[in-house]
Amino acid sequence: AQSVTQLDSQVPVFEEAPVELRCNYSSSVSVYLFWYVQYPNQGLQLLLKYLSGSTLVESINGFEAEFNKSQTSFHLRKPSVHISDTAEYFCAVSDPPNFGNEKLTFGTGTRLTIIP
Amino acid sequence: DVKVTQSSRYLVKRTGEKVFLECVQDMDHENMFWYRQDPGLGLRLIYFSYDVKMKEKGDIPEGYSVSREKKERFSLILESASTNQTSMYLCASRDRVTDTQYFGPGTRLTVL
Numbered sequence: 001a002q003s004v005t006q007l008d009s010q011v012p013v014f015e016e017a018p019v020e021l022r023c024n025y026s027s028s029v030s031v032y033l034f035w036y037v038q039y040p041n042q043g044l045q046l047l048l049k050y051l052s053g054s055t056l057v058e059s060i061n062g063f064e065a066e067f068n069k070s071q072t073s074f075h076l077r078k079p080s081v082h083i084s085d086t087a088e089y090f091c092a093v094s095d096p097p098n099f100g101n102e103k104l105t106f107g108t109g110t111r112l113t114i115i116p
Numbered sequence: 117d118v119k120v121t122q123s124s125r126y127l128v129k130r131t132g133e134k135v136f137l138e139c140v141q142d143m144d145h146e147n148m149f150w151y152r153q154d155p156g157l158g159l160r161l162i163y164f165s166y167d168v169k170m171k172e173k174g175d176i177p178e179g180y181s182v183s184r185e186k187k188e189r190f191s192l193i194l195e196s197a198s199t200n201q202t203s204m205y206l207c208a209s210r211d212r213v214t215d216t217q218y219f220g221p222g223t224r225l226t227v228l
Contacts, residue, residue: 009156036217043219044159049216090158106151108158
């Protein structure tokens with residue numbers, strides 16, 4: 001079975017400072033990897049994903065994540081955070097390909113708090 | 117824009133009641149999912165559905181059942197609600213082409 005580990009349950013960061021949210025997964029086969037974000041009182045929405053190709057993927061709001069197969073990691077980074085980045089971030093790994101019916105396994109989440 | 121709606125944002129029920137949580141999506145997605153979200157535990161999959169009338173158990177199906185009679189609607193049923201089912205319930209539908217799940221706003225259920 002797949003598993004996802006997010007070691008940091010809470011990360012406080014000063015505004016305009018850099019941040020890294022860590023994610024490690026366990027899988028012996030090729031995987032698809034995702035970061036979802038949940039803003040206060042909202043459902044989750046996709047932030048970025050790695051399916052294939054370049055190991056560095058970027059979101060439209062300045063986040064990036066790098067797929068590292070040897071370390072089975074998919075850490076999320078941003079060079080300068082903003083108050084509006086306050087949210088909970090979930091890393092997820094997809095099942096191996098299964099005729100388009102794959103499901104996700106989520107990590108336990110990291111709550112990012114931006115300090116003004 | 118993909119829209120996933122859930123019938124209630126907040127719900128309070130009594131122990132032993134039968135509870136229905138409804139989810140509707142407007143993008144003709146085959147795959148739909150029900151999760152529960154608890155602090156420190158992240159999202160855990162209860163049930164999912166590949167298509168109409170098809171369902172599979174997720175990681176924590178005990179105490180729940182589901183119904184998918186129409187493609188756009190996926191219902192979660194608590195046959196006899198218990199206090200340990202107090203949680204946030206999230207529904208999602210999945211675009212198989214982009215491999216992206218779209219989530220509803222969630223239903224916060226309290227069982228007294």
